[in-house]
Amino acid sequence: MMTRLAWLALPLAMLSPTIAQAKSCQPAWIAAWASAQYKPVGDAVLPPGTLADRTLRQIVRPSVSGDRLRVHFSNLAGAQPLTIAGASIARAPNPASARVDPASIIPLRFDGKADVIIPPGADYLSDPVAMPTHALENIAVSIRYRGEPEQTSHPGSRATSWHLPGDHLADAAMTGAESFDHWFHLSGLEVERCAPARVVVALGDSITDGRGATTNGNDRWTDRLAERLQADPKRRTVAIVNQGIGGNRLLNDGLGPSALARLDRDVLAQPGVTHIILLEGINDLGTLTREAPVSRDAHEAHVARIVGAYRQIVARAHAKGIKVIGATVMPFVGNDYYHANAQNEADRQAVNAWIRQPGNFDAVVDFDAVTRDPARPDRLRPAYDVGDALHPSPAGYKAMGDAIPLSLFD
Template identity: 80%
Template sequence: MPLRFWSCLTLALFAATPANAKSCAPAWVAGWASSQFRPTGDAALPAGTLANRTLRQIVRPSVSGDRLRVRISNLAGTRPLMLAGASIARARGAAAPTIDPATLMALRFDGKPDVIVPAGADYLSDPVSLPTKALDNIAISIRYQGDPDQTSHPGSRATSWHLPGDHLTDEAMTSAAHFDHWFNLAALEVERCAPARLIVALGDSITDGKGSTTNGNDRWTDVLAERLQADPKRRAIAIVNQGIGGNQLLDDGLGPNALARLDRDVLAQPGVSHLILLEGINDLGTLTREAPVSIEAHQAHVARIIGAYRQIIARAHARGIKVIGATVMPFVGNGYYHADAQNEADRQAVNAWIRNPGHFDAVIDFDRVTRDPVHPDRLLPAYDDGDALHPSPKGYRAMGDAIPLSLFD
């Protein structure tokens, strides 16, 4: 053909490329996460439970994406965590270990199937191309080499399954033993071509979901995730739950205090743009759980709680994160804390500070949503799971539904 033809064709193709091509700047965002720490008491497994076993865990990313990578944690380990292999696949559901074998992929770490995670460290897998929709059930299987030090999120409200030996490619993990904890699994990160924003919910057992349905994904954060995905304008907003049962602002409980874990669980999350802080009820309750204290001690304790809020706001603002304060919910009638009128006065003082403009960037008034109008120092009976402290699934639904989505615009 004449040279002129090829020249014209080349020019035509060159001219057409910008018009037809889609610009894409891929970015990673945390689609799911759990706060990992050293389990104690009943939350710890008997020694040897995970030794040389395959553990399959089901998680649900809150946003869609094109590629995935897994963050493995050895945070509480005092020696290296040795994994002989790992895999990922779509799960058939939230309440069983069965996977879709057509989606099964081996995970690699620096191109290798095995990995050694140093003590106290996290390790990212290599990305895999597994296009995922928001709220899909994703199964992550890891095979332990030896008996690991335990790093865990005990309050998973999700079932995990384990078998001795290599079962990374099993479709059903028939006859597997199970427990309701996550181990060594800190995050599932999602790569998106489109921009994404991330909400981190930092809290205690009310955020962790005590009282919600095991494998039901009906915590208040799950309700919020579903609402975001139902809104075409806000489907690019992810949310991760970094609640720990018994967590406090000031002191360690079942896990480290909120100030101690802020950097790792909030500020280090890829894509974080918003923080919802629901903390303080355990601080208020533990003050007098063993014995009464003076009025001066009550006042000093409230001042320390408010000081912790100020610290979290300042450190998040330094990273450009919008901080949304959630009011502390009622707990009079709880048999563990046996709150009296002075504890209630402390709660009211804390909530007054949260509501006062100029502190948080915005406020979610969970107190107003969940309290009994007749007895405002107590949970509404319809929202009470039975201990006068934790909401029922209906209560969590009310909390998730009460959050204005415009807060994340």
Template identity: 75%
Template sequence: MRPTLLTLLSLAALVAVPAQAKTCTPTWVAGWASAQFLPTGDAAIAPGTIADHTLRQLIRPSIAGERLRVRLSNSAGTKPLHIAGASIARALEPASAAVDPATLIGLRFDGRPEVVIPAGADYLSDPVTLPVGALETVAVSIRYAQEPEITSHPGSRATSWLLAGDHLTDGAMTGAAPLEKWVHLSGLEVERCAPARLIVALGDSITDGKGSTTNGNDRWTDRLAERLQADPKRHAIAIVNQGIGGNRLLDDGLGSNALARLDCDVLGQPGVTHLILLEGINDLGTLTRDAPVSEEAHREHVARIIGAYRQIIARAHARGIKVIGATVMPFVGNGYYHADARNEADRQAVNAWIRTPGHFDAMVDFDRVTRDPAHPDRLLPAYDVGDALHPSPLGYKAMGDAIPLTLFD
């Protein structure tokens, strides 16, 4: 009995379905992130500021996607954090509370509009369908009923908006007060139809973007994201910024030391394949900020910094992550650290180790890019924001432009 045409077509369809399904294996990748910690001193938020308010926070994912989920953090909390509600939408512009009301979506957590996040934990929202483009501004709004314990990222260089009452579905949020912090918001994850590829930038205030333009998205990591998106071969590579102002390799400051936060801020990021490490300038500067130390103390300090690099490399390699070391930039002339020739010798010793082949998988020479050729222990004046430590927006652009994109192939 000869098969009919209809039978043949039906068999072909059955064969085609599994093949088509294999073309898309959905994976989650971090499209945006901020290192969350307990803010202290000037970085703290005054008690009573957030109770019975809605906080709208603006972020910029580094890659495009159709489906998103939000990561909220209670990592610095000592008791459960109650989130009374949350929503997400496309923002109309980077420096305004207004969003496109047609895109407003209420977030759910295990199907519910509220969530209680255990102390010390992060919590993912349920996925939502909201197509967003790479480098497009997204607004995440959080509703607080009571005053929370604060976990935040003070160095946002982006304006959030705070308004009394429930404004989760308010497109305009007219009258909202600015707040330049990210609070309880540690990530935005994007679902991709391809293997995830993610660069995590781990660093201090130079990675965090001190000296960059508020709402200008002109940190060195922003420039790298723009270059990746402009490259047809690499626009599927995401990058997240996990810099914290004042961060160190060896001791806590604002936020835990880099070794202590490696698991959460780097290894725990979905899809991570590459790490760019720019840490050490605060370790070098704090050694003698209050008083001179012995030659032996200088040598031991450099050895401990290099030991921390080795630890980060080993732990990242255990997860299959390529580690790119960035040289420590000049800081002679900075009034806070008042570095002298001995501090400069420490920096040169650290950078010599970073540059030595076989230590890191690759190296980016930010020192060479940003130093003044006439005074190599100082930043180039055009790249100095004015404190002999932090780059200007032009300096950040030079840093972002200096990274070979082939490192991520």
């Protein structure tokens, strides 16, 4: 009898580790994709009426898998409430097409309702959706606007978005849709995971945003890093989210708010953030003398302010237990917009010397060494130059993504 009872108890004993593991699991929400939102200017502003009472479909690519997801909508630049009449989510077979898998379309809800009014300057999370999400798959988020929205945008999406009049939230094809290459009112996609995860936020300018990358090609340096992380079985739990803005600076606003001004919202507030890769400073260096030369004292003071901004970012991140990886500023002599001279190059060298100094950052990624021309180190390597002596080509972005040691995130 004792032997029979012990045999009957064996399956329960075998299951007990699984039960214990399930009880110890505490699901957590983390950032899987993000875009820095702000008020568009110039040719990034859509003509009046473009989005009025229309459905806008936008494609994003989460960098890590999850069991459930929720979407982060933004009315950051709005002075009036933003009314979303409805939204949906689906899997997109092709990032360069509006078509989605019809079987995967799921309506989004906000506090259990189909519509939501987002206050001026605010963000709003959708209710969670039971949609297991795979890393690096294409996810389509469709928004149905009520009336004409004020524009909050990420102009440098390097991804195509589609729009049609009326309600097309459940329309798999969106046949005849018009398109543009921007994201609107879409600031993040979060996934819920049981397994522990780490989140790396890339804070930068157009070189992080991907100027020179292929539209719908997902070949920014952050995309390459995400692919390498997912190819490593030990590091598939590491997410990378891109918070680059074209023209961004450390010290002054440009096309969007400065890095110091947006640090809390775009970086420190990202759920699960553990690391920052900071690639900022090239626009600060270039704008100093773009309009007219300045004195040597002004150059030295400007470098000191850039270093001070780095210190601020490190201190504010460390206060929240976040590691900061400094990336060296890449060469830009030969660029017609900034027309850098020997003094600008000396400023860049001074900034990079500080970045490389042990103890200033938790680690360093030397993008300067990766991308500079060995024959003319004040310029980009020709094979990595998209053609403006400032932005990398897709080959250059790949070299940058390949140069980052994955062990930095262990």
